[in-house]
Amino acid sequence: MQSTESETVLLRPGMLAAPVGCPVRWCRSTRARRVSLRIDPRAGEVIVTLPMREARRAGMALLTTHAAWVMQRLAALAPAVSLAPGAEVLLGGRPHVICHDPSARGGAFLEGATITVTGQLEFLARRVKDFLRAEAKRRIAVLADGHAATLGVKIRAIRLKDTRSRWGSCAPDGTLAFSWRLVMAPDWVLDYVVAHEVAHLRELNHSPRFWAHVETLAPDREAAQDWLRDNGPALLRVG
Structure with a gap:
């Protein structure tokens, strides 16, 4: 309580x-x-x-x-970023500008380095966040399936969360959970976090065997850990 x-x-x-x-x-x-x-x-x-x-x-x-x-x-906190027209948000580590086009249709979609959002302005922030969550789910699923095939393990389900301290987790029943905000990180950083959690399906611990699996799946793990330590808090300031 x-x-x-x-x-x-x-x-x-x-x-x-x-x-x-x-x-x-x-x-x-x-x-x-x-x-x-x-x-x-x-x-x-x-x-x-x-x-x-x-x-x-x-x-x-x-x-x-x-x-x-x-x-x-x-x-020292990064400035808060509001999901509003003209704001820049990262996608795959690259800045994308939010553009409001009320006359268009389709909710929110990607056009080059622009995230175009349709409909009324009052729904823009929610639609951008929904778009980012959907993109995160799509990218994570592709990476997770590939890593699971490499290790010969089975994923029960993938969940998206908005956690404050953990980027990912693996439950004993094989369910993987990830922060949707990882979609804003560079692709190789996202890949490391996904590889980390998939490796837990083989070793639900942090033993040398576990880290050996991670190294096989994501050789850039140390650089990815450094990136998350230095830049991860800024991702929490978006939206």
Whole structure:
């Protein structure tokens, strides 16, 4: 069980610095055993988690102690990208411009480096996101089927999610799940994540045998891991 509440808190990031407004989401959780804080890169706010009976002043004390770190992390976040006409979004690691054409038909579709969206403006953001999810599902399915054939394993199902911390997962029943936002990453990065999860169908662990399968399927895994570490948070800021 968890309850949340958001507000702007004034923090002083340095002894001589002026107070700065910091967006904070307070979360009370029955599972929490101690006060903790983390940055939510998608929402651009700090999440302070409190045990159910812990006073909020304990969270404020933690925020105050780590004020400089918190403000630095928030300032380092990539700018939020709204799904609006003229905005650029990545597809396969390449920028594509969103173009609104209300007189056309077809929902949303790709034309070169343009994502054309039809219909009323109020539906544009949803249609762009639906297009990206559909494109992610199509690309992931092709990659997953190829890797599964190489390893001689069977995929039960592929699910798309919008997770904040995990790009992919593999369930014991053979169901693979991926963040739809991976469609914005370069193709070789997407390929690595898909290969990683398909390899779990052979080894549901991170043993040397597992990594050997990954290396066979995606030789660029180290570069892909670096790309996700450096650029992954920006993907969470889209939409």
